[in-house]
Amino acid sequence: xxxxxxxxxxxxxxxxxxxxxxxxxxxxxxxxxxxxxxxxxxxxxxxxxxxxxxxxxxxxxxxxxxxxxxxxxxxxxxxxxxxxxxxxxxxxxxxxxxxxxxxxxxxxxxxxxxxxxxxxxxxxxxxxxxxxxxxxxxxxxxxxxxxxxxxxxxxxxxxxxxxxxxxxxxxxxxxxxxxxxxxxxxxxxxxxxxxxxxxxxxxxxxxxxxxxxxxxxxxxxxxxxxxxxxxxxxxxxxxxxxxxxxx
Amino acid sequence: xxxxxxxxxxxxxxxxxxxxxxxxxxxxxxxxxxxxxxxxxxxxxxxxxxxxxxxxxxxxxxxxxxxxxxxxxxxxxxxxxxxxxxxxxxxxxxxxxxxxxxxxxxxxxxxxxxxxxxxxxxxxxxxxxxxxxxxxxxxxxxxxxxxxxxxxxxxxxxxxxxxxxxxxxxxxxxxxxxxxxxxxxxxxxxxxxxxxxxxxxxxxxxxxxxxxxxxxxxxxxxxxxxxxxxxxxxxxxxxxxxxxxxx
Numbered sequence: 001x002x003x004x005x006x007x008x009x010x011x012x013x014x015x016x017x018x019x020x021x022x023x024x025x026x027x028x029x030x031x032x033x034x035x036x037x038x039x040x041x042x043x044x045x046x047x048x049x050x051x052x053x054x055x056x057x058x059x060x061x062x063x064x065x066x067x068x069x070x071x072x073x074x075x076x077x078x079x080x081x082x083x084x085x086x087x088x089x090x091x092x093x094x095x096x097x098x099x100x101x102x103x104x105x106x107x108x109x110x111x112x113x114x115x116x117x118x119x120x121x122x123x124x125x126x127x128x129x130x131x132x133x134x135x136x137x138x139x140x141x142x143x144x145x146x147x148x149x150x151x152x153x154x155x156x157x158x159x160x161x162x163x164x165x166x167x168x169x170x171x172x173x174x175x176x177x178x179x180x181x182x183x184x185x186x187x188x189x190x191x192x193x194x195x196x197x198x199x200x201x202x203x204x205x206x207x208x209x210x211x212x213x214x215x216x217x218x219x220x221x222x223x224x225x226x227x228x229x230x231x232x233x234x235x236x237x238x239x240x241x242x243x244x245x246x247x
Numbered sequence: 248x249x250x251x252x253x254x255x256x257x258x259x260x261x262x263x264x265x266x267x268x269x270x271x272x273x274x275x276x277x278x279x280x281x282x283x284x285x286x287x288x289x290x291x292x293x294x295x296x297x298x299x300x301x302x303x304x305x306x307x308x309x310x311x312x313x314x315x316x317x318x319x320x321x322x323x324x325x326x327x328x329x330x331x332x333x334x335x336x337x338x339x340x341x342x343x344x345x346x347x348x349x350x351x352x353x354x355x356x357x358x359x360x361x362x363x364x365x366x367x368x369x370x371x372x373x374x375x376x377x378x379x380x381x382x383x384x385x386x387x388x389x390x391x392x393x394x395x396x397x398x399x400x401x402x403x404x405x406x407x408x409x410x411x412x413x414x415x416x417x418x419x420x421x422x423x424x425x426x427x428x429x430x431x432x433x434x435x436x437x438x439x440x441x442x443x444x445x446x447x448x449x450x451x452x453x454x455x456x457x458x459x460x461x462x463x464x465x466x467x468x469x470x471x472x473x474x475x476x477x478x479x480x481x482x483x484x485x486x487x488x489x490x491x492x493x494x
Contacts (some may be wrong), residue, residue, distance in 0.1 A: 199411060202414050209450055211251065
């Protein structure tokens with residue numbers, strides 16, 4: 001893990017619609033940035049993936065339950081209803097903030113439900129049904145079109161307990177390590193390392209965010225120079241309930 | 248935030264001792280990697296900073312309190328005693344794991360107390376007393392020696408609630424933004440963004456970790472190409488108690 005890294009933003013990807021060929025659009029954008037190389041990791045914003053997968057809901061058709069009305073405070077109860085449908089469990093509520101566990105096991109604001117930038121506040125975007133499958137499909141699309149083996153990370157911005165601000169993390173992973181476990185490895189002085197699971201996929205997602213921004217319409221980036229290998233899953237990054245001290 | 252980033256590891260920094268001139272060693276290492284440039288962010292591992300600041304404790308001289316013995320389980324109670332002295336509050340205990348709030352307000356494993364790699368398990372390294380001051384001192388040292396204005400982040404590996412593995416985060420920050428607040432900015436479709444504090448300094452620390460590793464003896468990296476500006480503090484990244492839903 002000691003070579004220089006490059007993090008390259010992918011520009012010129014149009015506003016996305018259900019059914020668009022995101023793999024082709026990403027390959028084209030990467031070609032304009034010099035092309036994809038073997039062992040690159042392509043980080044793609046969750047919202048881009050969700051839009052082409054049709055994970056979009058119009059508030060207009062939503063009938064809020066009594067629980068949604070109760071949790072909504074003075075916010076739109078239809079939005080709360082969509083969040084509750086995506087949630088396995090609501091952990092904390094301080095309207096308009098809802099921290100919930102999604103059906104995937106992710107703990108995040110609004111169960112990952114977010115307003116669509118392009119379509120305005122009455123259109124909500126949900127998380128992909130299976131972000132690891134989304135990542136694998138994009139990896140396969142790149143392999144087919146370019147003949148290169150890359151890793152793919154589907155990323156989203158999550159808040160954290162105890163720290164301000166969001167950082168981007170990996171929801172879905174394919175073709176690259178999610179976690180690097182150094183347990184049993186020796187450090188530079190020859191002592192064995194303990195407690196050494198590094199969530200590399202989250203760090204890669206965060207690095208990509210630094211060039212993607214939120215306002216620039218750049219939904220993807222290439223991270224080049226990682227020497228991780230591996231073939232992890234985003235689901236590995238979810239802390240198993242029985243090991244979780246903060247539930 | 249849309250240029251390409253480079254993340255460059257700094258090699259050849261020797262094992263550090265109390266009183267070493269870390270600024271000079273970093274400038275020399277950066278020179279071997281092509282030199283520091285205006286607006287670079289230099290990320291330095293907390294352990295390197297702590298060692299030159301003498302924040303090192305020998306277990307041999309420690310007398311454990313009864314509470315330390317109680318919390319230690321079958322681990323070394325002297326280690327628990329050191330952790331308790333660094334902690335403002337203990338949040339969770341599952342021996343040998345202790346999650347505590349440090350006097351700085353950071354919530355992390357062992358109140359940031361860690362075994363020294365180089366000196367073996369009987370030597371513990373504590374967090375710097377004031378990581379923001381440590382970062383500012385390194386920034387000033389670089390300005391004095393090279394005449395360039397850089398940002399500095401003092402980083403450490405923290406676990407997270409709900410997610411497996413550690414990611415590197417910013418304990419101390421100088422000369423660069425800690426948080427970018429997009430509230431009120433318009434996204435690419437012209438809608439105003441909400442809930443948009445991005446913890447950029449944590450993402451930068453995580454990006455640097457990807458080239459620093461834990462076993463390679465690379466305690467620092469340069470992150471180049473950020474267009475953040477700003478002059479934040481690591482202390483800004485601590486969630487104020489009254490806003491914290493997970494205490």
